Amino acid sequence: xxxRSSYRIISLCVAAIVVALVTAGIGAVELSGRRSITGxxxxxxxxxxxxxxxxxxxxxxxxxxxYVAITFDDGPSNYTPRILSILKKKGAKxxxxxxxxxxxxxxxxxxxxxxxGNQIALHSYNxxxxxxxxxxxxxxxxxxxxxxxxRTTGVDSNYFRPPYGAQNRKVTKTLKAMHMRKxxxxxxxxxxxxxxxxxxxxxxxxxxxxxxxxxMHDGGGxxxxxxRALPTVIDRLHAQxxxxxxxxxLYKLGLR
Ligand code: NI
Numbered sequence: 001x002x003x004r005s006s007y008r009i010i011s012l013c014v015a016a017i018v019v020a021l022v023t024a025g026i027g028a029v030e031l032s033g034r035r036s037i038t039g040x041x042x043x044x045x046x047x048x049x050x051x052x053x054x055x056x057x058x059x060x061x062x063x064x065x066x067y068v069a070i071t072f073d074d075g076p077s078n079y080t081p082r083i084l085s086i087l088k089k090k091g092a093k094x095x096x097x098x099x100x101x102x103x104x105x106x107x108x109x110x111x112x113x114x115x116x117g118n119q120i121a122l123h124s125y126n127x128x129x130x131x132x133x134x135x136x137x138x139x140x141x142x143x144x145x146x147x148x149x150x151r152t153t154g155v156d157s158n159y160f161r162p163p164y165g166a167q168n169r170k171v172t173k174t175l176k177a178m179h180m181r182k183x184x185x186x187x188x189x190x191x192x193x194x195x196x197x198x199x200x201x202x203x204x205x206x207x208x209x210x211x212x213x214x215x216m217h218d219g220g221g222x223x224x225x226x227x228r229a230l231p232t233v234i235d236r237l238h239a240q241x242x243x244x245x246x247x248x249x250l251y252k253l254g255l256r
Contacts, residue, residue, distance in 0.1 A: 066210040068242045069250050070094045070233070071185065073123055073161065074192075074219035076106040076113065082227050083218050084109075088116055090234040092244035097123035097161040097183070100145035102219055107152045114153045119246035121159035121183070122146055127220075130162050130171045138174045159183055159247060183247055185215035191226045192217045200229035205236040211255030213247060 072083060075098055087094055096113050098120060103110045113120050124130070125145045130138050142160060150156045160180040162171055167182070175182050189203040204214050214233075216226055237244060250256045 066240070066242045067245050067250060067253055067255055068208055068210075068212050068214065068237055069245055069247045070204070070214045070216060071097055071121075071161070071183070071247065072216050072218035073097045074099060074102070074127065074217050076102050076109040077219035077223070078106075079223040079227055080106065080109045080218045081112065083230060084112055084116055084118070086227070086230050086234070087118065087244075090231065090238075090244075092234050092238075093118050093246050093249070094244065095119040095121055095159070095247040096218065097121045097159075098145075098149060099123055099127055099219065100125035100148045103145075103148050103152050110149070110152050114155055119157075119159070119248050120149055120153055120155050121157050121161065121247065122149060122180075123161050124163045127163040129164060129166050131166045131168045135170055135174045138171060139178065142175070142178060142180065181251075183213065186212040187214040189214065189216050189226075189229075191223070191229070192220060194222065194225050197225045197229040197232075200225060201232050201236065204229070204233045205240070208237065208240065208242065210242075211250055211253075213250070213256075 070092070072080075072094060073096075075096060080096070083094075096118060098110065098113075100122075110120060122142065122145045125141050125148075128141065130141075133141065146157060158178075158180050160175055161183050162175075165184055172182065187204060187208060189200045191200045200216075204216070208214070216230075217223060218226065234244060245253075247256070
């Protein structure tokens with residue numbers, strides 16, 4: 001009897017160990033599986049949450065989404081409503097680096113930018129070269145632009161693009177002290193020079209990388225070519241697997 005009961009205890013122990021090992025094994029497989037889905041392609045925790053959510057909501061096996069931000073400078077203008085309608089129709093979002101003077105003269109368009117889920121950001125009051133201004137004048141200009149955008153749209157923006165992209169140590173330091181996020185670009189379409197819609201399309205869509213910022217213009221002159229190019233720009237970026245988001249969203253995704 002003694003040997004039989006101790007045999008039973010030993011076999012129970014062995015069974016318990018086997019069960020524990022198998023359970024741990026399954027757990028490890030599940031865990032490593034999850035890691036390989038998100039860890040390979042996604043650099044941050046925030047992004048992996050997004051991709052998991054998208055994977056759950058989508059029934060099709062899709063490639064991981066890449067993100068790009070189209071930005072429009074020097075508006076709002078009479079071209080902006082056409083641009084907004086294209087964005088809305090194509091399911092894309094953009095960021096508008098607006099001039100304070102233009103927000104004043106096109107206030108309902110400025111509100112439409114925001115109401116349709118786009119980002120409104122700052123590009124100075126009337127496009128003066130900041131490298132030629134004193135720090136005090138830079139501060140006054142940024143504050144004036146920020147105030148009119150806030151008064152008009154309710155958005156208090158701290159995203160700023162210097163006019164002409166012109167900057168020096170003084171400009172950088174002054175903007176930093178004001179807690180402004182200085183935003184430049186990765187892809188310049190040079191659409192303001194009116195090179196033709198096909199050139200604008202090519203420059204906006206070639207060799208685009210995840211997290212890139214594309215520069216276009218909705219103000220400052222005739223923007224018919226920009227408007228004509230935009231639907232194809234969006235279609236091609238979508239076909240390349242990009243989702244068109246705002247600059248703010250690129251930050252939230254950890255891509256800037
Ligand atoms: Ni500009």
